[in-house]
Structure formats: C-alpha cells, structure tokens
Amino acid sequence: MANDTVKRTLTVAFLLCIVCSVLVSTAAVKLKPLQEKNKALSTKRNILQAAGLLEEGKDIDQMFSKIQIKIVDLASGEFDENIDTAKYDQKAAAKDPALSIRIPGDKDIAKIKRRAKKVPVYLVQEDGKLQTIILPIHGKGLWSTMYAFLALEGDANTVKGYTFYDHGETPGLGGEVDNPLWKQQWVGKKLFDKDWRLAVKVLKGRVNLKKPEAIHQADGLSGATLTGVGVDNLMQYWLSENGFGKFLIRIRNSGGGNG
Numbered sequence: 208m209a210n211d212t213v214k215r216t217l218t219v220a221f222l223l224c225i226v227c228s229v230l231v232s233t234a235a236v237k238l239k240p241l242q243e244k245n246k247a248l249s250t251k252r253n254i255l256q257a258a259g260l261l262e263e264g265k266d267i268d269q270m271f272s273k274i275q276i277k278i279v280d281l282a283s284g285e286f287d288e289n290i291d292t293a294k295y296d297q298k299a300a301a302k303d304p305a306l307s308i309r310i311p312g313d314k315d316i317a318k319i320k321r322r323a324k325k326v327p328v329y330l331v332q333e334d335g336k337l338q339t340i341i342l343p344i345h346g347k348g349l350w351s352t353m354y355a356f357l358a359l360e361g362d363a364n365t366v367k368g369y370t371f372y373d374h375g376e377t378p379g380l381g382g383e384v385d386n387p388l389w390k391q392q393w394v395g396k397k398l399f400d401k402d403w404r405l406a407v408k409v410l411k412g413r414v415n416l417k418k419p420e421a422i423h424q425a426d427g428l429s430g431a432t433l434t435g436v437g438v439d440n441l442m443q444y445w446l447s448e449n450g451f452g453k454f455l456i457r458i459r460n461s462g463g464g465n466g
C-alpha cells in the first residue's frame with residue numbers, strides 16, 4: 208500500500224507522458240519523408256490520370272518518366288529554366304508576397320485572392336511533337352477550394368482529360384466533380400472557338416448536343432449548380448490572359464493548330 212502515494216502516481220503519469228511524447232515525435236519525424244514521398248506519388252498519379260496515361264498496377268515513377276515538368280512565368284507565358292522543378296512548391300509560392308501577385312477583386316473570378324507568379328506545367332512530347340499539356344488549376348467551389356489538373360492536346364485547345372483531386376464539396380452533390388462520368392464528358396471539348404476566344408462553359412443543366420456550341424460546353428452538376436459555377440469560374444480565370452492565356456498562345460504559335 209506504501210506504493211499508492213499521490214507522489215508516486217504523479218511520477219508514473221509524468222514519465223508515461225514523456226515516453227509517449229517521445230514516441231509520437233519520433234514517429235512524426237521518421238514518417239515525414241515517407242508522407243512526402245506518398246504525397247509526391249499521389250500528385251504524379253493524378254497528373255497521369257488527367258493525361259490518360261495511368262495504367263493500374265504499373266510503377267508510377269516509371270509512367271511519370273514520360274512527363275516533363277516546366278515552370279511557366281504567367282506574365283510572359285515563357286518557361287523559366289532557372290527554377291529547380293523538383294523543389295518548386297506552387298502553393299508555398301502563392302503565399303509568399305515576393306513570389307506571388309494579389310488578384311484584384313474584379314479579376315478574381317476563381318476567388319483565390321493570390322496566385323503564384325510562376326506555375327508548373329506538365330508536358331508529354333513524342334518524336335519532338337508536343338502531345339499533351341497538363342495545367343494545374345484551382346478555384347473556389349461552394350465550400351472549398353477545388354484543385355484540378357486539366358490535360359490538353361498539343362493544340363492547346365482540345366481537352367484530353369480533367370481530374371479534380373482535392374476539394375471539400377459535398378459527396379453526392381458538388382463532390383460529383385470526382386465522378387468519372389462527369390469527367391469523361393470533357394474529353395474532346397474545345398476550350399477556344401475558331402477565333403481563339405475562350406468559349407468553354409459549364410451549363411446549369413444538360414448540354415444540347417445538337418447545338419454547334421455544345422463542343423465548348425459541359426453539363427452542370429445535378430443539385431450542385433454552385434459547384435458547377437465554381438468549376439466554370441476557375442476555368443474562365445486560369446485560361447484567360449490573367450492565367451495560362453499567354454502560355455497557351457505561345458504554344459499555339461509554335462506549332463499547335465486550332466483543330
């Protein structure tokens with residue numbers, strides 16, 4: 208019974224706390240590289256999926272070796288070859304006043320407030336010809352900022368694939384941006400018209416496939432018009448001259464056609 212003193216109980220509790228906190232901190236430090244590796248693999252997986260290059264069961268790094276990462280200066284549309292693509296973090300850059308711009312309210316249609324000045328793009332070339340351009344784009348839905356990869360053909364106009372990989376919209380409503388059927392409808396859509404004006408539009412309701420403008424239009428999300436509006440808004444921003452516009456013009460002028 209002599210062991211049941213308050214002092215002893217507190218000492219045991221204290222030592223237990225110390226041991227547990229050492230264990231938790233060691234696990235956090237040891238697991239960090241693994242978490243970062245998994246995060247990088249997940250990003251690569253999403254890019255491959257958007258590009259239509261993902262084959263289940265195959266090694267992600269091996270499949271990703273086809274993809275070239277370049278950093279684009281959005282103000283000029285030119286590549287910046289001086290940045291280490293492996294280390295560049297677009298989200299961190301967007302928070303750094305030196306590496307980002309504040310988007311004026313009237314131009315902030317994606318409702319993201321700031322964006323990085325320089326943004327990675329992912330390219331697939333075959334026999335010296337640009338086959339696929341994958342653009343990271345994001346913007347506000349109803350509840351959350353939605354992050355996506357939009358893959359285009361080498362003409363910088365035709366959609367090859369679209370993957371929303373991070374959002375907090377309601378499952379079954381706005382969360383249907385993840386639905387493979389909804390994503391599939393984008394394949395083959397043209398973002399720009401024959402005069403290279405941005406023409407893409409997410410409708411409220413369904414696209415009338417008989418109308419010529421259907422080639423630029425996507426169905427809205429049933430019961431989730433506001434998330435659909437968010438998708439439309441983020442595309443209007445990132446594909447405009449305030450986003451990837453200058454880069455896309457440069458690609459087009461260097462050989463892509465309005466097919």
Ligand SMILES: Cc1cc2nc3c(=O)[nH]c(=O)nc-3n(C[C@H](O)[C@H](O)[C@H](O)COP(=O)(O)O)c2cc1C
Pocket residue numbers: 349350376377378380381382428429430431432433434435
């Ligand atoms: C709990 C709850 C969650 C909702 N989540 C979403 C959502 O993720 N995206 C969305 O656009 N609308 C969502 N809505 C519905 C919106 O409030 C709004 O009614 C809807 O976007 C209008 O679209 P509709 O005209 O297609 O019905 C949600 C509503 C409720 C009650």
